[in-house]
Amino acid sequence: MKETGGKAISTATANACQTILAGFPQWAEPWSRLGLWVSLWDEHIELIEHTGPAGAFWKALIHHSDRFRNRLCQIARQSQQGAPVVCDLDPLGGMQVIATPIKLRNRAAGCLLACGLSDAFFDEETFARFCDTYRIDRAVFARIAATLPRHHQHQLEAYASIMVHHAGAFNAAELAQGEINDLSSQLARSYEELNLLYRVSAGMSVYKKPAYHLEQLCEELLSITAVKGFAVVLEPPRYLATKPSVVRVGSVDATPEDIVRLYQQVRDRTPNAGQAVVVDRTHGDPAFAWAASWLKQFAFYPLAKNEQVFGGILALNHSDDSQFDSYEIQFVAALAERSTAFIENVQLYDDLEHLFTGLLHALVSSIDAKDPYTCGHSQRVAWLGRNIATLAGLPEAKCQRVYLSGLMHDVGKIGIAESVLCKTGRLTQDEFTEMKRHPEIGAHILKGVPQVADIIPGIRHHHERMDGKGYPAGLAGNEIPLLGRIIGLADCYDAMTTNRTYRKARPVQMAVAEIRRCSGTQLDPELAHLFLAQDVQAVHRELTEFGNQSTNPQLEINIGASLGHTI
Ligand SMILES: [Fe+2]
Numbered sequence: 001m002k003e004t005g006g007k008a009i010s011t012a013t014a015n016a017c018q019t020i021l022a023g024f025p026q027w028a029e030p031w032s033r034l035g036l037w038v039s040l041w042d043e044h045i046e047l048i049e050h051t052g053p054a055g056a057f058w059k060a061l062i063h064h065s066d067r068f069r070n071r072l073c074q075i076a077r078q079s080q081q082g083a084p085v086v087c088d089l090d091p092l093g094g095m096q097v098i099a100t101p102i103k104l105r106n107r108a109a110g111c112l113l114a115c116g117l118s119d120a121f122f123d124e125e126t127f128a129r130f131c132d133t134y135r136i137d138r139a140v141f142a143r144i145a146a147t148l149p150r151h152h153q154h155q156l157e158a159y160a161s162i163m164v165h166h167a168g169a170f171n172a173a174e175l176a177q178g179e180i181n182d183l184s185s186q187l188a189r190s191y192e193e194l195n196l197l198y199r200v201s202a203g204m205s206v207y208k209k210p211a212y213h214l215e216q217l218c219e220e221l222l223s224i225t226a227v228k229g230f231a232v233v234l235e236p237p238r239y240l241a242t243k244p245s246v247v248r249v250g251s252v253d254a255t256p257e258d259i260v261r262l263y264q265q266v267r268d269r270t271p272n273a274g275q276a277v278v279v280d281r282t283h284g285d286p287a288f289a290w291a292a293s294w295l296k297q298f299a300f301y302p303l304a305k306n307e308q309v310f311g312g313i314l315a316l317n318h319s320d321d322s323q324f325d326s327y328e329i330q331f332v333a334a335l336a337e338r339s340t341a342f343i344e345n346v347q348l349y350d351d352l353e354h355l356f357t358g359l360l361h362a363l364v365s366s367i368d369a370k371d372p373y374t375c376g377h378s379q380r381v382a383w384l385g386r387n388i389a390t391l392a393g394l395p396e397a398k399c400q401r402v403y404l405s406g407l408m409h410d411v412g413k414i415g416i417a418e419s420v421l422c423k424t425g426r427l428t429q430d431e432f433t434e435m436k437r438h439p440e441i442g443a444h445i446l447k448g449v450p451q452v453a454d455i456i457p458g459i460r461h462h463h464e465r466m467d468g469k470g471y472p473a474g475l476a477g478n479e480i481p482l483l484g485r486i487i488g489l490a491d492c493y494d495a496m497t498t499n500r501t502y503r504k505a506r507p508v509q510m511a512v513a514e515i516r517r518c519s520g521t522q523l524d525p526e527l528a529h530l531f532l533a534q535d536v537q538a539v540h541r542e543l544t545e546f547g548n549q550s551t552n553p554q555l556e557i558n559i560g561a562s563l564g565h566t567i
Pocket residue numbers: 409410438462463491
């Protein structure tokens with residue numbers, strides 16, 4: 001397992017060497033035609049490319065004679081000191097060597113080496129001594145040497161002089177081209193990175209769920225890298241006993257459970273938050289044997305807050321099974337760092353939402369605790385209110401606010417004496433007057449909470465009547481806020497169809513008839529019409545089922561996404 005700080009290594013050297021290698025055949029071609037053997041050596045004095053009519057001869061010499069090879073490398077290494085070297089291979093004469101250094105930012109990066117044979121080499125005595133000196137088979141090399149081009153010594157000296165200049169110009173031109181290519185690719189990557197960060201940043205909004213944002217992020221990464229798949233794992237807050245959430249994009253055949261297992265395995269080994277972990281080959285590593293069917297290599301970048309890892313981005317498998325590029329890791333790191341702050345904000349927002357929801361449930365539960373006979377009434381009115389709001393064509397966000405208003409509509413009953421609230425039998429006039437205070441008390445309780453200011457009309461006005469004979473304000477018709485009319489209808493239906501202290505629950509058909517009868521006088525006729533036009537029996541069954549579940553303290557209210565909306 002190797003770790004990287006996420007910084008890309010410079011690719012300038014690799015680019016320049018690639019450019020020189022690509023330009024070598026063209027540069028070498030005229031020298032080859034003149035009968036010289038021309039070769040390109042890297043900075044470690046390893047032969048990487050050669051050309052010329054006598055290639056077989058020179059390669060055989062290098063291969064068969066360590067002494068010859070060492071001598072050639074010695075000359076090449078000497079040129080690495082910075083200046084061209086033109087010399088005979090050894091005192092025997094007849095073998096001219098021209099070595100010119102390749103420099104990259106004042107650093108030796110290899111050399112161009114040319115060899116040619118003069119007439120002297122073919123002198124029988126010289127050749128014999130050459131073969132003896134370099135311990136090569138005289139008969140075999142005599143046959144090969146007979147086919148080699150021969151030069152006059154003064155020709156080789158002239159070639160050497162021209163070649164030194166030619167090699168210098170080649171080095172400068174290819175180096176410049178390498179620099180341009182390098183700059184160009186750096187610019188392209190910087191542009192890609194900036195563009196990617198801009199696109200991802202533009203999509204960040206606390207109103208969007210992190211999963212949506214992370215999916216977009218993975219899609220973006222997939223589009224600009226050669227990685228086969230991306231996955232993001234987010235651990236839930238400690239107070240929620242839920243599983244980590246997983247987002248997957250791409251063509252990696254892993255289940256969410258596989259992804260979480262890999263995440264946990266790597267997270268536990270990650271030495272530092274903010275440091276990428278790259279595993280270029282998982283095959284053969286017992287630690288990843290369980291994932292052998294789908295995992296070949298991966299990179300992991302943790303998402304962390306205050307050095308505490310709470311998730312991570314996984315790049316899974318490379319398209320050609322090659323290693324991840326440094327710039328791919330850099331992209332992942334940049335997006336992870338940018339996303340961390342966003343996810344942190346969303347989680348803070350979720351924390352607030354959970355706190356708020358918990359407080360509302362505590363309030364509603366406190367009413368139920370006072371008056372067990374109406375237990376679940378608030379939740380059912382909330383559910384029915386949302387049903388009616390949906391029928392009325394209100395947007396989803398506003399329907400959620402209706403739900404919240406229904407949930408809180410009787411919160412003012414906290415301020416009503418238990419002797420009145422829990423009385424079995426009919427209320428006296430004074431008791432009824434006391435009971436009628438609950439909408440105002442509820443509105444008063446919530447007026448200090450700006451986040452729920454928009455739902456207060458549903459609380460204050462759910463006992464108004466269309467004919468103006470309701471309370472507390474005696475509003476009539478459309479003077480009554482829509483929220484109040486919706487909650488009023490929902491409240492009436494649930495009150496009729498559930499047991500009360502003073503009477504038994506009425507059948508659905510009777511409640512339907514009563515709503516029809518009160519339409520226009522007590523209830524909004526349009527809302528009543530919409531409500532009765534649906535299959536009320538089916539709705540009632542759903543409501544009953546919901547009511548049975550609503551005693552569950554984990555009841556979920558999706559209010560966070562619409563905080564701030566008004567109705
Ligand atoms: Fe009420």
